[in-house]
Amino acid sequence: MCRTCGKVGCCDSSPMRHARAHVLASGHPIVRSLEPGEDWSWCYVDEAYL
Template sequence: MAQQKLCSELASLSDIKQPQALVCDECIKTGSSWVHLRTCQECGGTHCCDSSPNKHATKHFHRTQHPVMASAEPGERWVWCYVHEEMAEY
């Protein structure tokens, strides 16, 4: 993680989980589309972002309370904590 004071959820990350596939499984099930993808750092599930019609990453947080998502977009290296609304690059 970058040299900045981080919330406990971001500070506790040791390895960043990478997506198993570059798809939102929830969108695939419903025949919907997504804009960008995020990977849950607790369970490893990949979900669509808030710019996507279904906002599955945020819904996943509200359903599971898994607090941290990482961008699953190639070339992006950041994580987001839903609890503290804090982002950090890695």
């Protein structure tokens, strides 16, 4: 899920990589996992977990 606007997209391990496409189109660089039990965010600019 985009931490800027809340858009939900599949991650890079999914075939369509909707989260990365959203980052490239919107400029919103940070996403977070919505998977149960996961509490992480990823910054596409720094290519690092937050």
